[in-house]
Every structure is written in structure tokens, then in C-alpha cells.
Amino acid sequence: MSATSTLSPFVAPVVISLVLTAAAIDLHRRRIPNWLTFSAWMLALPVQMAIHGAGGGVAGWALGWLTGLSIFLPFYLLRGMAAGDVKLMAATGAWLGATLAFQIAMVTFLLGGVWAIVLVLKSRQQRQLVRNIGVILRTGERGPSVGSIPYGAAIAAGTLVMLFAST
Template sequence: MASAPICLLWLLFVAVYDFRERRVPNWLVLVGAALALVALALGDSPFKSDWQSSLLGAAVGFGCLLLVYATGLMGAGDVKFAGALGLWVGLSALLPIWIISSLLAAVHALLWIFFQRWPLFPKFSGLLFSQPLPSGEARSAGRKRFIPYAAYLAFATVAWMVWSRQSS
């Protein structure tokens, strides 16, 4: 399983980058997709997915999140990352990964609301939200994407990888 540590390292880079910058650069998505294709070609997918499942996972991951992006609720980097992630995990693992990452993102959103109303721990909220929370009229000035969804997809993928190994 030489590809599992590579996948984990890629997921770590995505999570750190998305938490720090609130975006996922194209080069990072392309590297992950290329590595997934190499793992598939070598028959060493860490999720035991075949070509058909991986290509379907990429198409469904990209396509479903593209619809969310069209509503303005998600960044383009999250969508592209979901497509590359689908190459790694295949179609069957996408739904549980989406459920886990959506729950993590919901907790993030609830914490954002809580700290916006009651800024008890400004250093913690600065870490969680990558910038100080806006106050007063600046809150409604514009819609910002404050949830690093690609990072939560990466965390959920790691959790799924660990859980699926222990249950086999």
C-alpha cells in the first residue's frame, strides 16, 4: 500500500492550505488527480477502487458540488478537489465522506454563529475563521466563504480510510 501514505500527505496539504488560505489551488488539485491516476494504473488504490468506480467518483464528486457552486455556496476549489478526491476514493465512498464532511462543516458554521454573537475567545475564533470576526455593519457587507469545505472533505476521507481499514 504505497499509495495510502501519498494520499494522506496530499489530503494533509489540502487541509492545511484550505484552512490557512480558504482556497485550494489548481496545482494542488492537479497533483492529487495525477497521483490518483498513477495509483489506479499501478493497481494500488488505497480505497480498492477500480477505474470505473474512480472515474464515476470523479464525475459525481465534481458534478454534484458544481451544482452547489452554482448557487454561490461553495468555492470552485472545493468542486475541483471533490473531483480529484473521487478519483482516489471511488463512487462507493463518496456518500459517507460527504456526510461526515457536511457534519464537520455544520459544526464549523454553528461555531461561527456562536462566536459572531459572543466573541468569548478571539484567538480561537481567529484560528477557526482565519480572520477576526466582523462586527456591526461589516457583517452583512458581503458574502464570504468562511467554511474550508475541502479541508473537511480531507478530514472525512482520512476518517473513512482509518475506519474502513479497521472494519476489514
């Protein structure tokens, strides 16, 4: 049985709306607002409790939230990702649970990585990227940026892939 087959029919459309809204805002404003992520966290808890009972709902919500948060938090701490991206992934995990949060994060890393590589190649910044990686490995410091992507869009793409791949 796939992870998505245990989802309530109500959950997937809510999460799709969440990530598409976040992606649209991130593409336009290059940030994901707290009102969106925090309200998603808070709404997910009573929904999870209604679906899985008080104990199961709280546990599923907390484990999903922590999984989404903990996978993306190190990248934020290394200044490779914005806080809104971390909060969006935590919200996605709160709605979908730990297993799907982990799977979505892995697909998101793949899609976001391919997107970033394409942008680096397109902008001809490969040498600077290699220099930056060397500096990071030697000193832990960052070199000049070779660009950025609105990672909320990558999270949305990873979420859609995982929700639709197993249906």
C-alpha cells in the same frame, strides 16, 4: 467488507497527504491551488490502472472523480462553496472511488455544517443567517455573508474519519 479494506496500502497515505496539504493551504491562504488538485487527478489515473487493470482503473477513477465532483458542484453553482473545494473532492474520489467519495462527502457535510453552525453561534449571527435563508428561499438571491470556513479542512476531516473509522 468495508470500502477501505479494498484499498491498496499505497493509496490511503497518498490521499491523507493530499487532503492534509489542501487543508493546510486552505487554512493559510483560503484557497486550494489548481496544481494540487489537477496533479492529484492525473496521478490517480495511472495508479488506479496499475491496481485494477486498464478498464477497471479507468472506470474506478472516472466514477470516483464524477461522484466527488457531482456531489459538491451544485453548492459551487449556488455560490456556497469555492471551486477548489469541488476540485479537491473530485481528486479524492479519483483516488478512492465512488463509494468512499460519497461517504466522505456525507461526513464532510456533517462536519462542515457543525463547524459553520458553531461559528455562526459564536459570532452571534443567527438572525442574519435566518434572514439569509428566507431571502434565498423566496428570491434565490444571497444576503450578506455571516462568515465562511476553509472547506478544504472539512474535506480533510471527513476523509480522515472515513479512512480511519473502518480500519
